[in-house]
Structure formats: C-alpha cells, structure tokens
Amino acid sequence: MSLKNKMIAITSIIIIVLIAASSLLQFVETNKLKQNTNLVMQQLESNSKKDVESKLTGLSTEISQHVMVLEQQLDESMANAAYTLQQIDAQRNVSNEDLKQIAKQTKMTDFLLTNDKGVFTHSTDKASIGFNLLAFDPNVKGLITGDMKMLEGPLTIKKESGEIFKFTSIPRLNGKGILEVGRNAEVFEDSLSKFIQEGNGVQSIYLISNSNVVLTESLKTGQESVLKKGSTTKDETIKKVVDSKEPILNLEDKKAEIYYPIIVDEEVRYVLLAQVDTTSYFQNATIASETLNHVQDTLTKTNITSIFLSLILSAVLIAALVYIIRRSLKPLDDINMQAQNIALGDLRNDKVLIQSKDEIGELASSFGIMTENLRGVIHKVRAAAEQVAASSEELSAGTEEMNAASEHISATIHEVNHAMDKQVSELEETDQSVASMLNYVQHIAVSSDSVTKRAVEASAKAANGNKAIGTVETQMDMISKRVTESATVIKELGSYSSEIGEISQVITAIADQTNLLALNAAIEAARAGEQGKGFAVVAEEVRHLAEQSSDSASKISGLITRIQKETAKAVESMNYATAEVDGGIVVVKQTGEIFGEIETAVDEVSGQITSVSQSVKELNNGMEKIVMAINLVKQMAEQTDQGTQNVSAATEEQLASMQEISAAAIGLSKMAEELMLVINKFKL
Template sequence: MTFKSIKTKLMALSFLLLTIPLIILGWMSYEQSRTSLDDAGETNLKNSVEFTLLMIDHLNEEVEKGTLDRAEAEERVKVAILGEKQSDGTRPLNENIKIGEEGYIFILDNEGTSLAQPNIEGQNTWELEDSNGVKFVQNMIKTGNEGGGITYYDFPHPDNDSQIVPWIAYSKTDPNWGWTVSSSTYMSDFNQAANHILLFVSITVGVTLLIGLFIIWLLSNSIARPIGIVTEHMNRLAKGDLTQEELTLKSKDETGRLAQAMNHLQTNLKDMISSVADTSSRLTTHSQTLNQSASEVRTGSDQVAVTMQELASGSETQASHSSDLAYNMSAFTTVVEQANEKGQLIYDTSNQMLDMTTQGKTLMTHSSNQMSQIHKIVQEAVQKVSGLDHRSKEVSKLVYVIKDIADQTNLLALNAAIEAARAGEHGRGFAVVADEVRQLAEQVTASVTDITQIVDGIQTETLSVTDSLQLGYQEVEKGSEEINETVKTFNHIDQALKDMVDRVQEISSNLAEIATNSQKMHTSIEEIASISEESAAGIEQSSASIQQTSSSMEEVAASSDELAQLAEQLNELVKQFKL
C-alpha cells in the first residue's frame, strides 16, 4: 500500500485514530478488572482468617471457663475450617468455605508443623521452598507474628503437580494458642473473570474495527473522488484550455466549494487574458509616446541640474559659517556654565560661613552669660572672704580677752597658794586647789597662744585670698568687656555675611539665567547649523537626483523600446490560450 493518494492517507489515519483508543480502553478495562478482582480475593483470604481467629477466641473463652477441654476446642476449629479427620490422616475441604476454586485454610505452629492441613497434617514444613528457593512457610509465620500480611510463592497446581503456578496466602498469628492461621489459593482463581472480560473486549474491538473500516472507506471515497475531478480540470487549465464547461458537484462541503472556486478561477482567468491582450496592444502605442516624452524631460533636467549645483555651493558656505558660530557659542556656554558652578560654590561656601558665624555668635553670647555669672560669683566670694577676715579679727579680740582672764586667773591662783601657805596645815587643801587652778590657767594660756597663731595664719591667708580674688575680679571684668566687644564684632560680621550671601545669591541667579539663555542660544545655533547642513545636503541630493533623473530618462527611453518588444511577445503568449 502506498500513501501517495488522499484516500489512502485518510483511511490509514482514521484507522489509527480508531484502533489506538480502542486498544488502550480495552487494556485499561482489563487491568482495572484484574486489580479489583485481586483486591477482592485478598479481602476474601483475610476475612476467612479473621473468621477463624474469632472462632478461636470464642472457644478459648470456653476453655478458660472450664466448660470445654483445650484439645476438643482445637479439634472443633480444625473441623470447622476443613472437616473431620479421615482414617488415612487427611481432611476434606469444607464446601461451605469457598476460597477460589482450590483454596483452603490451614494452621501452623511457630516451628512450622502443620496442625491442620488437607494432606500433610502433622508434618513439619519449616524448610519447604518454592521453585525460586523461597522458604514460604517461614515467611508466613513471620508475617503472621508481625500482625498479619500477604505472602506470595510459586507452588504446583492442585490438578497438575508438574504445573507451577503463583499462589497467594494471608497469614495471622492467634495470640491465645500461638497458631498461625493461613488462607491460600492460586492467583489465577482471582483472574478468571478478568480473562473473560479480556476476551469480550477483544471481540468488541475487532467488530468495531471492521465496521469502522467500512465507514472510513465510504468517507474516503466521498472526499477523494471530487478532488480527482477538480485535479483533472486543473490540469486542462494549466495547458491553456479555457473553453471547458464549469464543474457541477452536488457536494456542499470543502470539495464543493473547491469546485466553485475552480469555476471562478476559470472565468477570471478568461477575462484577465482577454484584458491582457487588449492592454498589450495599447502598450505598444504608449511606449512610442513615452520614448518621445523622455527625450524632452531629459533636456529640462540638465538645465535644472546646473541651477541646483549653484544653490548647493551657497548652502555649503552658509552651513560652514553656522558651524563656526555654533562652535564659538558652545565654548561661550561652557565658560558661562563654569562661572555659574563657581558662583553656586561661592554661594554654598558663604552659607557655610554664615552658619559658622551664627554658631560663633551663639557661643560668644553663651560665654558672655557665663562671664557675667563668674563675675557675680567672684564678687560674692570677695564679700564672703572680707566677712571671714572681719570674723577672724573678732576671734583675735576674744582670744586676747581669754588670755587676759587666764593671766589674771594664774595670778589669783598664785596669791591663793601664798595665802594657803600662810595658813599652814589648815590651808593645805586650798593650796592643792589653787595649784590645779594655776595649772589650768597655764594650759589655757598655752592654748590661747596656739589659737592666736592659727587665727593670725587665717588672717594672713584671708588677706592673700582677698587680694587674689580682687585681681581675679578685675580680670573677669576685663574679660566680660572684651567678650561683649567680641559679641558686637560677631554681630557686625554676621550682618556683613548676610549681605554678602544675598549679593552672591543674586549673582548666582543672574549667572544661572545667563547659562540657561546661552544654552538656548547654543541649541538654536546648532539647529540653524544642522538645518543649513541638511539644506545643503538636500540641495546636493536634489542635484544628484536631477542628474539621476536625466540618466533615468535615458534609461526610460531605452526601456520604452524594450517595452514595445515585450508587448509583442505578450501578444504571442496570449494567442496560446483558447478563448
């Protein structure tokens, strides 16, 4: 089969679009059914094990109550899941417990001994392996002890020992007796219904494909046949046959519209060829007239070219002068901008000086206030020291009074001692008292002497401090006067700087305005220079265009001759069509 025709391509594409979704849908249905059946089978295995464990729990309660013997309870479980033990040691499958076609429930202990099994009850199956070497009995016991789970293994089919098939088992350990209860069957038990579904889906897909192919063949014919008719008509048009009858297709779809478009094409092409034949005849006549007009235009173009050359020379001179003026104006603008920047810098510096002067004025005012405070404090200190000197002099007077009293007391004590000596034995006690009084008077005299020296020292130091404070007071007065003068000077400087800042700001504003106007003038001059250059270039281009026009007119004359020849050739080509 080749794919050169539309019919073949449509059939192949439609077949693929029909086949692929059907196959995918059928396979997904089969997989979903198989998965659902597997889940249902696992649930069946689990439910059978859970039912057995519930039965063990119930019988164990009877054993614990003492109403049932343990061995009898175990046998009841075995009979319930399988059946009565036969004379040959086997047990039949319980028909009431359906686990697939060949599935059954069996019981193991933790050592792998089969406690309930149709054929090998009492045997140890701990080391049993499947065809892959997996010890599935150990896996069942391990899974059961871990809370229950699924075990997969390969084992002979019940009806054919030589056929190894996949098996599935659910195991769970009973906490009462330590039994591992397992329920198993081979996997194909779960998938038999899915295989029936797969067969049904396959048949459905096959029938659908056959019906679809027939419908696709009909549709492909309905599309390909009209296209073939249109193709044949198109080939005749390509050979120049415009005498064919119009296509008549009953189809209203794209093929019908294609036939209508072909009919319109034939009609328009016939009209166009007729028009071209008429036009080519007139073209021959007009080409001769064009040749004569081209000669006249060429003569006028030569005269215009000379005039444009003179205009171009004058425009170049004007553009040169404008460029020089623009260059000089640019330099002037640069100088003005620099002056403007310097003026702004001076303005900023003046503002900084004004700020510093204001700060200095504030500091001097603060210093003047502090000097006034110091002046007041020193004045008070002088007054207090003078008062201290006055008090010390009063203390000196009191000390002299005390000294006189002490001297008199000493003299009186001496007289009292003399009188006591005259009195003899009777005046002895009075003599002792007089002696004590004399000693006290001497001590007072000594103390008064020390106080006198201290007071004299205080007076001396007070005089010295008074002199120092007087000198300091005079210096403070001088400092206050100088600071006041400095404050006045700062006030004058501040006012002068404010005036200077105002003038500098005015100068800076004028410079900025000059810079702005200079920039505008520079821009205008550049525009004039640019326009002059463009004008010169335009005139040169116009001159060149006139020259090119002259050359072109020569070419037009030559082309008109060629056009006449082409018109003749066109007439020959038109004659090939059948109108």
C-alpha cells in the first residue's frame, strides 16, 4: 500500500471512530436522561398524589371544623332565642303571630309551644299544631318532668313537612309544657357553599347523618346532584366511616371523594361527603410531565440531526483530505521516478519543477541540485579517465622519448592533481548536501515540538470542556435550590391563608353573637321598662365583642402584609431561577466552542505528523544516494591517487628500469579502461 493510501485510510478511520464515539456517547447520555426523566415523572406523580391527599384531607378537616363551630354557634343562638321566648311566654300569653315576629327578630325559622302533654298548641307553622312532640322524640319527656334543662338536637327531618331542621327544646316556666326552637338547614348549606366558591376544585358538599340520611346539599353552579336531600343513601362507605371514625379518601383519575366524620361527644354525628375535581391539584405535575416529554422528544430529534450532520461532515472531510493528500504528495511520485532513473544510471532527466514552498518543495530543489552535482562529477571523472588513457598511450609510444615523456608525465601529474583539487571541491559540495540533510533533521525536531505543543493544547481544551460541564451541573443545582425556596414560600402563604380563614370565622361568630345580644337587649328593655337597667351587662358584652372584632381585623391586616412580603420573595426566587437557567445555557455554548477548538487542534496535529513522515522518508532516500555518491567519488579519488603515485614512481625510476615504466603504463591503461567502463554506465 502506498503512503498516500495509508494516510488516507488512517485519517478516514480516525474521523469515523471519533464520530462513532461521539454518536455513541450522545446515545448513551440520551438514554440515561430518559431513564432519569421517567424516574422524576414517577416521583413527581407520586408526590403530587400524596400532596393532593394531604391537601384534600386538610380541606375536609377545615370544613368539618367549620361545621362543628357553626353548629355550636347555632346552638348558642337557638338557646338564647329559646330563653328570650321563655321570658316573654312567662309574662303573657303568646299568639302565633307573636311567635312569627319573635322568630323574625331572632332569625329563627320556627317557634313551637306544647302543653304539659307534649301536644303543640302554638307554632309559626300551622301544620305542626296538634302533633305530639313526645311521639316524635320521647327524650323530651325529661323537660316536662324537670329532669332536663335543655335538649339540643342534631339536624334531622321535620316530621310535619319532611324538611331538614335543627331543634333546641327547653321547658316552659310554671310547668306549662315545652318550648321548641327550630332552624332549617339553609344556614349550613349557605356556609358550606363558601368552600365551593373558593376555586379549590370542590364540586359538591353533602352532610349525611349517621343513619345515612342526606341532610344538606351544596352544589357548584352547573354540577348535577348525586344525592337528594332528605333521602336515605345506600353508600356503604358512610357506614365504614361511622364505625371506624376515620376519614376515607377515594382518588380516581382527576376526581376525588372525601368521607370525613364529624365527631361530637366521641360519636359520629355527621359524615361530610365532598366531591372534588383534582385537575388543578395535578396541574403543576402535568405541566412538568409535558415539559419533560417535550425535552425528551427534542433531544431525540437533536441526536438524529447531529448523527446525520456528522455523517455528512465525515464524508466531506474524507473527500477533502483525499484530495489534499493526493495533491500534496503528487510531487513525490515525480521525485521517486527520477530517483529510480538515477539508480539505473540515467542522469538525463530535467530538474523537477515544484512551486510549493513546503518541505516537499525544498526536498525537490535539493534533489535537483544533487542530480546536477552528480552529473558534473561524472563529467569531470570521465575527462580525467580519458586523460589518463591518453597518458598511458603516450607512455606506450616509445621509450625513446623518455625525457619528453617524463616531462609530459610531470604535466600529466599536475593535471591529475588539479583534477584531484576539483574532486575535493566536489566533496565539499557533497558535504553541503549532507548539511542540508541535517537541516531536514532539525525540521523534524521542530515538527516534533509542534506536535507536542498541539497535544498539550488539546489536553488543555479537554480540561476546559470538563470544567464547563462541571459549571453546568452547578447551575442545575442552583436551579433546584431556587425552586425549593419557591415551594417553601408558597406553603407559607397557604398557612397564612388558613389563619385568615380561622380569624374570619371568629369575626363571623362574634358578629352573630353581637346581633343576638343586641336583639335580646332591645326586647328586654322594651318589655321590662325600669327593669331594663339590668341589661347593662349585655351592653358591656356587646362592647367586649366589638373590641374582639377590631383585634381580629388588625390581625387580618397584618397577615395580609406578611402574605404580600412572601409573595415578593416567591417572585424574587423565580427570577433567580430564570437567571441561573440563562447562565446554564451560556455555559453549554462555551462547552461547544471549546470542543470545536479541540477538533481544530487535532487536525493541526494530524497535519504536522504527515509533514514529519514525508520529511523522514525523503531524508532517508537522499542520505542513501549521497552516501553512494561520496563512496564512488572516494573510490575514484583513491584510484587516481594510486595512479599518480605509480606515475611518480615510474618517473623517478625511469632511468633505472624501462620495464617498470612499461608495466606502470600498462597498469595505468587498464585502470583507465576500467574507469571508462564505470563512467559509460551513466547516461549524460
């Protein structure tokens, strides 16, 4: 395989391996991200479900406590109304119209009076007159006998009309019978409707007795009724709640049903059934899930696009490298062919013309100079050989002209010495060629240093990439922290909202009591005349309640201020989170730029390695040829020197022995012939 094909193959393999490794890494990281995303979504769904259960349980607890407080307040109001009517009944006979007027003033629905037998004689509802209260509720008998002072009943069905009422009974003074106050369930329904209007997803609220009777029904606008008020439900869950005294939560899809026991005197009096649309509770989890799914889809598309672009880029890079390598190494083919011709003895080729200024251009120039020098050496050696042959012929011409021959030999020796000087000069030029080769060695060293430097740069870039990735992780940690702070602030806001609700309930209760006491004071003052001064205590109580109302209003104002501050904190935290996300995006971009620089550095290193390989190859070829030329010239110089010595010896001894001169001439002639045979191998 040629050097060009090797370089193309190696470079292509490196590019393919790098792209394959990058694609594999992207695929692995994407799979890891998908797995982590699925785990996060599962955890988020689980946490959301737990959070919904906690919130709904808390909401049910709040509603049940509200019902208990409302019932206590209603019991107090009904008791006060009953005692007011008791005083009026003791002073004079009360008619049905009087009962209606008093009921209107005290905000009660019904007032009823029985005789000592328990039969209703007076009532705001004419349909009740004639019914026996003892038949409806045997427990009231203790009021007639004096064993009981008051009987406060739960919400129940009014036998006369089938409506839902709450009754409070006390004895009439002087043993006249029983006085009963009734209030319909509308006050409960109106109060429970407030929880439906708060936008918390509550669709309907039912209040069910421990005997499965539907007592109240509060529906959201447009919501269909599930249980009819006054009917008896067959829902087995209610019996389970009554028996266990524990709440039961049924959560399915985006709907929830909460069965919550309302316990009075350690017994379940009512079961609160709330039907809730949990869509708003799962809204954050749904948004997060959709966002994570979108991120997964985007990453998948990005990876596919990246792999596709990488394949296209690989093909383009490989094609470009093939073109560049072939174009860059083409002059080496010309140099190689000329070197082969020189090895065969053909020195007739012209100088290789290369316009490039790189190492290959310098090598071609040096190779041309070496060829010219070698051609000159051959010319000079041939001339010297011809001259030696002529001298040997003159020596063989005859011994008669010995003296002339001696002079001629002396001249010949001078010419040979001159030729030797020229050979020394050529050897010096050859030495310069060797020095040029040393320059190539120095260039190799410089290239090696450059390769090392590029490798260091690549390592530094990789370190910077790792550092940038670490920064991305830090940014993500900061985002998590900011989101946690926002969640904490929101929880605190929820807590403050609960406090505001409780204080509002207190203010409402106090307002009701204030109205009732004011009514009692007005009635007593009107009826008692001078004795009305005894109601100063009531007036004092009214003042005290007014002060409580003022304090509660102040607390509400303070809580609103705190809520505003916490809201500001939440906004600030979210702003921080946004800033951190922007920082993470910048860091990711920096990471991409750094890895781009790494790729450039690797390309430069590859180019340097290619240059070094080419320089080493050409240096080796040049050194071999120079060594051969120097050895050949040295051999010729030695042979010429030997011939000169022989001629000198013949000159000194020519008078002594003609035979020796003849033998020397013959030897010189043979040497000239051999030298000509060697020279004739070269084509000039």
